[in-house]
Amino acid sequence: MEIIISETKQILGKKAARMGGELIRAAILDRGTANIILATGASQFEMLKELVKEDIDWSLVRAFHLDEYIGLSETHPASFRKYLKERFVDIVSPVEFNYVNGNADPDKECIRLGKLIRNHPVDVAFVGIGENSHLAFNDPPADFETEEAYLVVKLNEECRHQQMGEGWFPTVNDVPEKAISMSIKQIMKSNSIICSVPDLRKAEAVRKTVNGSISPEIPASIMRRHKAAWLYLDKDSSSML
Numbered sequence: 001m002e003i004i005i006s007e008t009k010q011i012l013g014k015k016a017a018r019m020g021g022e023l024i025r026a027a028i029l030d031r032g033t034a035n036i037i038l039a040t041g042a043s044q045f046e047m048l049k050e051l052v053k054e055d056i057d058w059s060l061v062r063a064f065h066l067d068e069y070i071g072l073s074e075t076h077p078a079s080f081r082k083y084l085k086e087r088f089v090d091i092v093s094p095v096e097f098n099y100v101n102g103n104a105d106p107d108k109e110c111i112r113l114g115k116l117i118r119n120h121p122v123d124v125a126f127v128g129i130g131e132n133s134h135l136a137f138n139d140p141p142a143d144f145e146t147e148e149a150y151l152v153v154k155l156n157e158e159c160r161h162q163q164m165g166e167g168w169f170p171t172v173n174d175v176p177e178k179a180i181s182m183s184i185k186q187i188m189k190s191n192s193i194i195c196s197v198p199d200l201r202k203a204e205a206v207r208k209t210v211n212g213s214i215s216p217e218i219p220a221s222i223m224r225r226h227k228a229a230w231l232y233l234d235k236d237s238s239s240m241l
Contacts, residue, residue: 001229003210003241009198009234013046016196016232020047020124021054023192027123028060033095035120037182037190038088039066039136040080042166043128047196047232048087051126058092064117066127067137067181068100070152078168100180106152109180114149117186125190129197132158133205135219137181142219149186154178165201184222193229195220200236207240 006012020036027034038048065084074081081099089097098116101109132139139156155163160175169175187193197206209220210231223229233241 001210001224001226001231003231003233003238005233005235005238007235009046009236012196012198012232012234013048013050016047016126016194016230017050017054019230020051020126020194021056023124023194024054024056024061027191028057033060033062034123035062035064037064037066037122037125037127037187038084039127040083041128043196043198043202044126045087046198047126047194052088052091056092058094061092061094062096062098062120063088063094064098064113064120064122064182065100066125066187067179068102069176070102070106070178070180072102072176074099074103078163100150102180106178106180110148110150110152113180117149117182122190123192125187125193127187127193127195129195129202129205129209129220130159131162131201131205132156133208133218133220134159135184135187135222137179138184138219140219141216142184142222144184144216144222146183147185148183151181151183152178153181184219188222188226191228193223193226194232195223195229196232197237198234200239202237203240206231206233206237210241 024034164172214221
């Protein structure tokens with residue numbers, strides 16, 4: 001895993017988007033199409049803002065949604081479908097965007113998405129790291145072994161407090177207890193991983209991810225085993241390294 005440290009989160013976003021853009025263009029040049037995964041949350045603001053500016057023929061790009069709360073309307077301010085529609089889909093109009101429908105039957109939705117993504121191997125996964133070192137909504141201890149592409153997961157208290165702390169929900173009780181998440185193994189099947197992690201509140205999670213043991217207790221640590229993963233940090237998030 002290569003670590004790139006920038007002075008500010010804005011520069012972090014530009015560098016991460018630039019590398020992601022290069023990888024997407026390379027996939028299109030090689031196969032005529034590209035498949036990507038997109039994450040959400042405050043950590044992805046700057047990266048997505050820059051990614052949509054990249055010189056990419058988005059009509060040749062298919063995208064997959066990383067995770068979504070179960071039971072949350074797509075019009076809710078915290079909905080990840082709403083987030084990606086406004087910040088990505090409506091701007092670049094990819095040929096296909098496969099949302100996670102948190103209002104569908106969760107088990108059937110996992111099966112549906114699993115079939116889709118297995119037919120479209122991922123070129124670039126854009127992800128982040130949670131304050132508890134989660135990767136997607138795979139909170140510790142994460143399942144490193146399942147072959148399922150998408151899972152129904154229970155969000156732990158630290159994860160739910162992070163969602164409230166970022167301003168998506170008024171109280172922790174308003175944060176859904178369950179979500180549909182892409183699995184660890186499915187993320188790791190991506191040809192490349194671009195992980196953007198700004199902000200001081202992520203410093204401890206970054207320290208554990210980079211210097212701790214590779215274990216389900218530190219889900220993001222698994223990226224150290226990936227052959228082409230880039231971890232983009234700012235001055236604050238890298239302060240404990």
